[in-house]
Amino acid sequence: MFGNTEGLKPSLNKALQSFYQRRIPATRFVTPELARRLTEVSRECNRQVGLLIDRAGMVDKVIVGDAHQLFIPELGRERAGAGRFRGLRLVHTHLRGEGLSKDDLTDLTLLRLDTIVVIQAQPDGLPGPLEYGVIRPPGAARGEEMWRVEKVPSVHGWEDDFTTFIRDLEAQFRTAADARAVSGRENAVLVSVTTRDPRGARRSLEELGRLASTAGLHVADQVLQVRRELDGRTLVGQGKLKDLVLRCMHLGANVLVFDQELSPSQLRNIATETELKVLDRTQLILDIFSQRATTREGKLQVELAQLRYRKPRLALMPTAMSRLTGGIGGRGPGETKLEINRRRADERLHRVQRQLDDIATERTMRRNRRKRVGLPLVAIVGYTNAGKSTLLNRMTQSRVDAEDKLFATLDPTSRRMRFPEDREIILTDTVGFIRDLPKDLVHAFRSTLDEALEADLLLHVVDAGDEEAEAQKATVDEVLKELGAADAPILVVVNQVDRADPERVRSMVEAWEASAVSAVTGEGLQVLLDRIERTLFRERMASSFRDAEPATVP
Secondary structure, eight states: OEEOOTTOOHHHHHHHHGGGGOBOOTTOSOOHHHHHHHHHHHHHHTSOEEEEEETTSBEEEEEEOOSSOOOOOOOOOOOOSTTOOOSEEEEEEESSSOOOOHHHHHHHHHTTOSOEEEEEEOTTSOEEEEEEEEEOOTTSOTTOOSEEEEEESOSTTOOOOHHHHHHHHHHHHHHHHHHHHHHTOOEEEEEEEESSOHHHHHHHHHHHHHHHHHHTOEEEEEEEEEOSSOBTTTBSOHHHHHHHHHHHHHHTOOEEEESSOOOHHHHHHHHHHHOSEEEEHHHHHHHHHHHHOOSHHHHHHHHHHHHHHHGGGGGGSOGGGOOOBOOTTOOTTOBOHHHHHHHHHHHHHHHHHHHHHHHHHHHHHHHHHHHHHTOOEEEEEEBTTSSHHHHHHHHHTOOOOOOSSTTOOOSOEEEEEEEGGGEEEEEEEOOOBOTTOOHHHHHHTHHHHHHHHSOSEEEEEEETTSTTHHHHHHHHHHHHHHHTOTTSOEEEEEEOGGGSOHHHHHHHHHHHTOEEOOTTTOTTHHHHHHHHHHHHOTTSOHHHHHHSOOOOOO
16 A cells, blocks of 8 residues: 555455455446445545556556545656656545635646546545546647646445546547647747736737747747736746646647746756756847848847847756866866866857957948948837838849748848839838847847948838837837947838728827828839938929929839
8 A cells, every 4th residue: 555554444445455356347437335435444544545547447557645635656667658647646535625625726737637536525535526627638728727637525326437538538649749749840939027007917818929920939838827916036936837737748849938028947946846848038039130140240140149148048058068178287176077068058159249240341341332332221120020021022023032930030231122214213121129138149139130220311110010119119219329320310110001990090190290102002112212212312392393203113
């Protein structure tokens, strides 16, 4: 027997041992005879008693707890195969009239039990009402409980077919597992922790979901926790961390993505305690940038940002990988593996920085040549996925990639655009900004963002159809301020008016003195072109604007 068996009378020991001789039909959850004998023994010893029963109806283990809970022993390895349970169900008693506890349901998930059945042991030793719990198949609505709990008034008359029940349940889990395999994407659970207004955190969490999808993850669930203060060790606290592990097990997720930037120690602690892949918002954005970079400069910029981010996290390597090295004539223990990695990271970081400095010098020379020629530079800036590349294509009749994804444009793209009277400008599409854009990325992309600093005019594109348009504009304004481009001439362009509320568009145009356009349909584009021309070529007389032929708009 297992568990709390100390102090039991010999007659109770014998009664408990006799459960190993019992066998119930494979089609029954539990029989009235077994239930009654279980509650009688439980009441006599005043302890919870449980039986682990296999699918053949044989008792595999007899477990004795205390008056409040039951401790399940080590069960060994699970059965292999997607969507398969352990092949054991737990039938146990409760003495105080309580139903399935959180500990019961946690054991159900962690141990992958077929089901857990609780029988109320009445004061007279007879079985009372029952409850049983099962794990819900993945694919239900986000935020839904992982378990389903059913009440049974009496063991008498409970004749549900257990064999059919567990076969159907495993079939549903296999279907969900097959669907994940077909998608070919890793399942991820997104986590956000806030000590302030949860509405802002919820909106940020939705944006994190879009980032995760862009990175190639399948968002299985989103979890928002409101705390009085953040946990310095794991950010979310131990209890919530255990819930996240259960959630990931239930949904078949192997990635935890946090909306907040994790410190090196938090990253290590969470990864160690959950045994899951752990990412934060910064890592996710860096991963997207590494996927989208196509030019040599873009790849170097991303590598520089990654090196700066990872360098303080090299200490996360397990101590087992630390080893001593030394050369001929070396004194002392030599360098540890960690020190070697840090030195190599420093060397690579300096090498990448030098190459980027050379590219930045070439970019500066190109800008100076454009200035000598007299071509004004107009830079398109804005929040990611606001429609900047689509606007560039519409204005210059180009075919720059414009996808409905975050950070679809990473490498700057420049095109010439001709106005009447043979006046030309250079129109440059820049990388999009985002809330909490990693500082390492801003520094790494400094030479690219210098296009905005050197521009004669900034077109700040705002997505009118986004509910967070005002907040997104404030984010871009803040980044421009950090870059030192806040004083540059800025023309706000309210884009995608074809799918926005007209009244809301009108209020944006009035508040920001903006131009309303649709880069998709071309609506309002001529007015925008006129405003750009007036801003760049102020010496022209008002009459010349009226007489000149309009710019060509497709």
